[in-house]
Amino acid sequence: MSRFSKMPEPPYYAVIFANQASKTPEGYAEMAAAMGEIAKTLPGYIGIESTRDADGFAITVSYWESEEAIKGWREHAKHAIAQQIGKERWYEDYILRVARVERQYSFK
C-alpha cells in the first residue's frame, strides 16, 4: 500500500502534526492506527502521510478538502484521545499546524 496521500487539485488543507513520543509509548501505535481508521470514514478526508524514527520523533500530515472537514476530524480526535487519557501519556511535546496547500509536485 502506498504511504503517500492522494493529490487532488489545490487548494486543499494539511494538518501537520509533529510530535515527540514519550519514552515508553505503550498503546501509541494502536491509538494512532485507530485514529487513522476514524479519519478515513470522515467527510472531506483525502489521505494521510506518517513516519516516526527510532527516537520517537514523528510527523503525521493528514489532508482534508476543507476547514470544515478539519473541524469534524478535530471533534472525533478529541473524543478518541479523551477516552484514553489517564491511561497513557503519549506525547512529550507536539506542534500542530493547519496549512492551506497551494501547489504540489511529484516524482515517481
Place this chain on the structure above:
Amino acid sequence: MSRFSKMPEPPYYAVIFANQASKTPEGYAEMAAAMGEIAKTLPGYIGIESTRDADGFAITVSYWESEEAIKGWREHAKHAIAQQIGKERWYEDYILRVARVERQYSFK
C-alpha cells in the same frame, strides 16, 4: 537540540516533502544534512522538522517566511541536487507540497 521548528505568528509557509528513499541511500544523510545547513543561511528561513523510519519513508517540513524565500531555497536546492545527480539516486518517489500555515497549537 530541539527537533521542532520555531513558531512565528502565522501566516507563514511550509514546504512538505514526503519521500520514499531508495533501498540503498548512500550519501542520502550527508546530502540531507548539507541541504539543511544551506537552508539555515537563506533569507526567510524559519526552521525545519524531519523524520524518517527504518523503511526509508521520510517527511521533512521546512518553514519559510514567504513565497519569495521558498523560491530562493528552491534554486539552492536544485543546485545542490544537480551536483550529486548521476552519483546516486536517492528518491524512489516523492511528493512536495507548498502550503500556507494559517494557525498552530503546541503542547510541552
